[in-house]
Amino acid sequence: MNKLLKPFWDRAKECYDLKELERLGLTPTLEQREMILTFIAMLLKWNKAAGLVSPKDEACLFLRHFCDSLQPLLLFGFKKRATLLDIGAGGGFPSIPICIFPPDLTFVLAESNQKKAAFLRDGKKEINSTNLEVFSGKIDVLAKEGKQFDYIVSRGLATLKKFASMAKPLLHPEGHMYTFKAKNFQSELEDVTVSKEAEGIRIAEIAEYDLGNQILGLKLVSLEIIK
Numbered sequence: 001m002n003k004l005l006k007p008f009w010d011r012a013k014e015c016y017d018l019k020e021l022e023r024l025g026l027t028p029t030l031e032q033r034e035m036i037l038t039f040i041a042m043l044l045k046w047n048k049a050a051g052l053v054s055p056k057d058e059a060c061l062f063l064r065h066f067c068d069s070l071q072p073l074l075l076f077g078f079k080k081r082a083t084l085l086d087i088g089a090g091g092g093f094p095s096i097p098i099c100i101f102p103p104d105l106t107f108v109l110a111e112s113n114q115k116k117a118a119f120l121r122d123g124k125k126e127i128n129s130t131n132l133e134v135f136s137g138k139i140d141v142l143a144k145e146g147k148q149f150d151y152i153v154s155r156g157l158a159t160l161k162k163f164a165s166m167a168k169p170l171l172h173p174e175g176h177m178y179t180f181k182a183k184n185f186q187s188e189l190e191d192v193t194v195s196k197e198a199e200g201i202r203i204a205e206i207a208e209y210d211l212g213n214q215i216l217g218l219k220l221v222s223l224e225i226i227k
Contacts, residue, residue, distance in 0.1 A: 002038075002126060004045070005038065005041040005042065005045060005126070007045075008040075008041040008042075008044040008045045009037065009041050011040075011041070011044055011058075012037045012038075012040035012041040012044065013037060015040050015059075015060075015061050015062040016033075016036060016037060016040065016062055017062055017063065017212075018033075020062070020063060020067055020212055021067070023212070024067065024070060024074055025074065026070070026074075026101065028100075028101075032100050032101065035100045035127045035128075036066070036097075036100060038126050038127055039066075039092065039096055039097075039100070039123060039126075039127055040061060040062065040066070042119070042122065042123050042126055043061060043091055043092075044058060044061075046119045046122075047091075049115065050091075050113075050115040050116050050118075050119050051115075051116075052090060052091030052092075052116065052119060053065055053091055063211050063212050063214065063215070064211065064215065065091070065093050066093075066097050067097075067211055067212070068093070068094070068155075068180070068211055068215075068218070069093040069094030069095075069096075069097040069098060069155065070094070070097050070098060070101070071094070071180070071207070071209060071218075071220050072094060072098065072151075072153055072178045072220060073098050073101060073102065075207040075209065075220055076176070076178060076205065076207065076220070076222055078102065078105055078150075078151060079150065080104050081104050081105075081106075082104075082105055082106070082150035082151060083105075083106045083107075083108070083148075083149045083150050083151070084098075084105055084106065084107050084108070084149060084150065084151040084152070084153060085107075085108045085110060085139075085142075085147075085149040085151070085152045085153070085167075085170060086107065086108070086109045086110060086152075086153050086154065087110050087139055087152060087153070087154045087157055087163070087166060087167060088110065088111065088154055088155075088157040089109035089110060089111045089116070089120060089134075090111060090113075090116050090155075091116070091119070092109065092119075092120055092123055093155045094153055094155050094180075095107050095109050095132070095153065096109075096123060096127070096129075096132070099129055099131060099132055100127070103131065104131075105131060106131050106132075106133075107131060107132045107133065108133050108134075108135050108142075108149070109132065109133070109134050109135065110135045110136075110137075110139050110142070111134065111135075111136060112136060112137065112138055114136065117134055117136035120134045121134050139166065139170065140169075142170055143169040143170050147170055148170060148171065148172045148175075149170055149171060149172060149175060150172050150174075150175045150176075151175055151176055151177070151178065152167040152170060152171055152175070152176075152177045152178075153177070153178045153179065154167075154178075154179050154180075155179070155180045156180060157179070159184075159188045159191070160179065160181065160188040160189065160191065160192045160221060160223070161188065161191050161192050161195065161199070163177065163179050163223075164177060164192065164199065164201040164223050165199065165201075167223075168199075168200065168201060168225065171225060173225055173227065175224070175225075176204060176222050176223070176224055177201075177222070177223040177224070178220060178221070178222055178223075179220075179221050179223070180218070180219070180220055180221075181218075181219045181220075181221055182217065182218055182219065185219055189203065189206075189221075192223070196226065197226075200225060200226050201223055201224070201225060201226065202223065202224060202226050203221065203222070203223055204222040204223060204224040205221075205222040206219055206220070206221050206222070207219065207220045207221075207222075
């Protein structure tokens with residue numbers, strides 16, 4: 001373990017909740033547990049400087065952010081050897097928690113904020129991830145390069161319609177977009193439904209879930225290109 005993380009290690013262990021992962025159907029190996037604790041310790045170390053999560057969320061970081069980020073994997077899933085783009089990756093949510101569990105995905109974490117991008121690069125190094133790349137430019141550069149991804153995810157980046165319009169040029173025609181929603185969901189859903197013919201995007205599936213019977217009424221939305 002990086003000695004600079006030692007002051008945050010005990011706090012990371014206090015956050016960690018194996019029972020919650022088991023409730024979600026996941027039993028991490030010892031190696032995965034070390035990766036999780038390292039990632040949480042890094043978040044705590046970097047948070048004040050980079051603004052990765054709200055300070056009031058540090059006490060419930062594991063449930064509110066780490067476990068929440070696993071929902072695309074648990075509720076919708078990913079095909080093997082798929083490519084995944086995380087737009088506005090920020091503190092590494094949802095991609096880093098997901099990448100700890102299925103090793104056969106390739107991730108690109110797009111983050112234009114330089115402090116947050118630096119955190120993501122450091123995080124990649126500390127958890128020793130070989131299937132994760134950090135991109136610190138604007139995503140339209142990726143589109144101009146002709147990049148396409150099987151999945152595009154975002155956690156609280158924008159409205160459903162705006163996220164879909166940003167992601168569509170980078171999505172494989174058979175791919176899916178996943179985004180998290182809680183507030184203003186109904187109005188955003190109606191906006192996408194009304195404009196689906198013009199935008200060429202439709203809602204494929206909506207999954208409702210809660211976190212540890214404490215945080216209720218959350219939704220994960222899957223969108224796809226109209227063929």
